[in-house]
Amino acid sequence: MHINYQLPENIKELLNTKRNEVKPAFAELIRQGGYVPPHMDLLIDAISILSMGKNILLKGPTGAGKTKFAETLSYLFNQPMFSVNCSVDLDAESLLGFKTLAYEDKKQVIEFVPGPVINAMTSGTLLYIDEINMAKPETLPLINGVLDYRRTITNPFTNEVITAKEGFGVVAAINEGYIGTVPLNEALKNRFIVIEVPYIExxxxxxxxxxxxxxxxxxxxxxxxxxxxxxxxxxxxxxxxxxxxxxxxxxxxxxxxxxxxxxxxxxxxxxxxxxxxxxxxxxxxxxxxxx
Structure with a gap:
């Protein structure tokens, strides 16, 4: 569902400046809009934050529309959005990718298959990290450099240093107080700007x-x-x-x-x-x- 959001002119101009007008790779990952914010300030602030290259942490109760909010940002910026669904089983391969055997000129070679973080960085698109506080505390520090001003990571599987392309942005979501969740450490939390997402009424x-x-x-x-x-x-x-x-x-x-x-x-x-x-x-x- 596409909605004609009543945004201030300066935000419309900002969005038009940052909106991807070229059909990108992974165009099938451009999500549909449809989020109806309880207050338009939520959407205005999110657009402003992403356009400045900063990360967003959507914080709120389950079923409040956090994922739909993120998908709407993908639609508004016309940007594909790769997704990571966090759990206690999340590891480096789930985030970054993995090595596998392949054939090249009838010879067996080792090939690296990029994961969502690497794909989003190299294509300059959005990355959505759902239920970020479900991941084990020792897993997410792997991408600390991706989430701060450096926007870089050394791929542990290839030893390649990867720097995110222009347009790369991160939106994460968190449900607090659920079984299996852990508090975000300060180093991780400080890499995000928090938006509280209330219920729609x-x-x-x-x-x-x-x-x-x-x-x-x-x-x-x-x-x-x-x-x-x-x-x-x-x-x-x-x-x-x-x-x-x-x-x-x-x-x-x-x-x-x-x-x-x-x-x-x-x-x-x-x-x-x-x-x-x-x-x-x-x-x-x-x-x-x-x-």
């Missing part, structure tokens, strides 16, 4: 449901907006975990409710994802009062 959520789901019944849409508001409030009060208020899960429920009853759609999309019986009952009670 009210009129913007209503528009998002209308444009991104199959649900068309206005009354039902209003009820889902109210349900989302109640869930976000319960999360802020510590009554529910962040999973319960996921916008992604809510949109799934809206989609399903265009075919099956809304209560059952909420059960499948939201309630059944919750681990604690207390939370499941709480959300079902909210649902019963609305639908």
């Amino acid at each position: 009210g009129e913007q959520l209503r528009n998002l449901i209308q444009t991104n789901t199959r649900l068309t019944n206005e009354k039902t849409i209003e009820l889902f907006v109210k349900l989302s508001s109640d869930l976000v409030t319960a999360v802020s009060q510590g009554k529910l975990s962040e999973d319960a208020a996921s916008i992604r899960a809510l949109l799934d429920a809206c989609d399903l409710s265009s075919i099956i009853p809304a209560k059952r759609a909420i059960l499948r999309s939201i309630v059944d994802k919750l681990d604690e019986e207390r939370e499941r009952e709480f959300v079902m009670n909210l649902t019963e009062t609305l639908f």
